[in-house]
Amino acid sequence: QDQTLDTHDIIIVGGGQMGLSLGYYLRRAKADFLILDREDGPGGAWRHGWNSLRLFSPAGYSSLPGWMMPPPHHEGYPTRDDVLAYLHAYEQRYDLPIRRPVRVETIEPGGAGLEISTNHGKMTAKMVVSATGTWSHPYVPDIAGRASFEGSQVHSAHYVGPEDYAGQTVLVVGGGNSGAQIMAEIAPIARALWVTTQEPIFLPDDVDGRVLFERAIARMKGGPSDVPVGGIGDIVMVPPIKAARDRGDLSSVRPFDRMTPTGVVWPDGSNMAVDAIIWCTGFRPALAHLVGLGVVEGDGKVVVESQRSVKEPHLWLAGYGDWTGPGSATLMGAARTARDMAHALTNAINS
Numbered sequence: 001q002d003q004t005l006d007t008h009d010i011i012i013v014g015g016g017q018m019g020l021s022l023g024y025y026l027r028r029a030k031a032d033f034l035i036l037d038r039e040d041g042p043g044g045a046w047r048h049g050w051n052s053l054r055l056f057s058p059a060g061y062s063s064l065p066g067w068m069m070p071p072p073h074h075e076g077y078p079t080r081d082d083v084l085a086y087l088h089a090y091e092q093r094y095d096l097p098i099r100r101p102v103r104v105e106t107i108e109p110g111g112a113g114l115e116i117s118t119n120h121g122k123m124t125a126k127m128v129v130s131a132t133g134t135w136s137h138p139y140v141p142d143i144a145g146r147a148s149f150e151g152s153q154v155h156s157a158h159y160v161g162p163e164d165y166a167g168q169t170v171l172v173v174g175g176g177n178s179g180a181q182i183m184a185e186i187a188p189i190a191r192a193l194w195v196t197t198q199e200p201i202f203l204p205d206d207v208d209g210r211v212l213f214e215r216a217i218a219r220m221k222g223g224p225s226d227v228p229v230g231g232i233g234d235i236v237m238v239p240p241i242k243a244a245r246d247r248g249d250l251s252s253v254r255p256f257d258r259m260t261p262t263g264v265v266w267p268d269g270s271n272m273a274v275d276a277i278i279w280c281t282g283f284r285p286a287l288a289h290l291v292g293l294g295v296v297e298g299d300g301k302v303v304v305e306s307q308r309s310v311k312e313p314h315l316w317l318a319g320y321g322d323w324t325g326p327g328s329a330t331l332m333g334a335a336r337t338a339r340d341m342a343h344a345l346t347n348a349i350n351s
C-alpha cells in the first residue's frame with residue numbers, strides 16, 4: 001500500500017471527456033495538476049457504451065479543445081469505437097498526467113485544502129475537481145413489485161446488444177435517446193413495447209445533436225424565448241431511429257402500474273407476461289465520493305456557484321449537466337465548460 005502523500009495544486013477526479021478537456025487548459029496554463037481515473041484505460045463512460053452506440057452529433061461538433069475529432073472512415077456519425085480512439089489519442093497528444101486505475105473513495109478537508117483517499121493511498125490538493133460523470137450511477141424508478149420480477153432486467157448502462165432478446169417479450173422503458181436507439185434495434189427481433197411517461201419528443205429529421213447543445217447555451221444565456229424548448233433528452237433522428245420510425249416501430253405506451261414475478265400489470269388491471277425489461281431511465285450524478293464532505297444535497301446534487309461548491313470552496317464540479325456548465329454533459333459542452341473553469345481555477349490557486 002503506497003502511503004506517500006502526493007500533493008498537487010489541482011486534482012481532477014475522472015478521466016473522461018470532461019477531465020481531459022480541463023486537463024488541456026490546465027496544461028496550457030502550466031498548472032500543477034493530476035487526473036485520477038478508475039477505469040483500466042481511456043474513454044470514460046464510452047468504454048461501457050453498447051455495441052451499436054453512435055454519437056448524435058457529427059465529429060466536428062463532438063470535439064474536445066485543441067483538436068477536432070477526425071471524421072470517421074465510414075458513413076454516418078462517429079461510433080462508440082471512434083470516440084474511444086479519439087479520447088485515447090487525445091490523452092497521448094497532450095500528454096495529460098493521468099493515473100489509472102485509481103478509485104477515489106472519500107474526500108475530506110485536510111492538507112492545503114482537501115485530502116483524497118484512494119485505493120492506492122492518500123493525496124492532498126488545494127483544489128479538487130469532481131468530473132466523475134453519471135454512468136456509474138444509473139437510475140431505475142422504484143416500481144411496486146420490481147424486486148419480485150423473475151425475468152431479466154438491465155439498465156441501458158449495461159446493455160450490450162439485441163442478440164439476447166431474440167423472440168422474447170421485452171419492455172424498453174424510457175423516452176429519451178437511449179430508449180429510442182435501443183427500441184429501434186430490439187423491435188425487429190423481439191415482441192417489444194416502448195414504455196414512456198409521455199409521448200416522446202422527436203427532433204426534426206434534419207436537426208442533429210449539436211442543436212441540443214446550442215439550445216442549452218441559448219437558454220443559459222437567457223436567449224430569446226422562442227428558442228424551442230427541448231433538452232438533451234429530445235430524440236435525435238439518427239439513421240437507425242428514422243428507419244425504425246418508417247417501419248412503425250416507435251409507437252409508445254404509458255407506464256404500467258406495478259410488476260409481478262412474471263410480468264407487469266397495466267392501469268386497466270390487465271396482466272402481461274414479460275421476459276425482460278431494459279431500463280433506459282437515465283442517470284444521476286456519481287457523487288458517492290463526496291458524501292463525506294457533507295455537500296451532497298437531497299436532490300443528489302451539490303450547491304455550486306460557477307461550478308464551485310458553496311459549502312466547500314476547495315471543491316469544484318463539472319460535466320454533470322447544465323447545473324455544472326451549460327451543456328457540459330456533452331462533448332462540445334465539456335470543451336466550453338473547461339475553458340472557463342480552468343481560468344477560474346488557476347485564479348483561485350494564485351489568489
Ligand SMILES: Cc1cc2nc3c(=O)[nH]c(=O)nc-3n(C[C@H](O)[C@H](O)[C@H](O)COP(=O)(O)OP(=O)(O)OC[C@H]3O[C@@H](n4cnc5c(N)ncnc54)[C@H](O)[C@@H]3O)c2cc1C
Pocket residue numbers: 013014015016017018019036037038039043044045046053054055056057062102103104105131132133134135136178209286289318319320328329330331332
Ligand atoms: C447513451 C449515451 C449517449 C450519448 N451520446 C452523446 C452524443 O452523441 N454526443 C455528446 O456530446 N454526448 C453524448 N452523451 C453524453 C456525454 O457525452 C457522456 O455522458 C460522457 O460520457 C460524459 O463525460 P464525462 O467526462 O462527464 O463523464 P464520464 O465519461 O462518465 O467520465 C467520468 C470518469 O470518471 C471516472 N470515475 C467515476 N467515479 C470515480 C471515482 N470515484 N474515482 C476515480 N474515477 C472515477 C469514471 O470511471 C469515468 O472514467 C451520451 C451519453 C449517453 C449515456
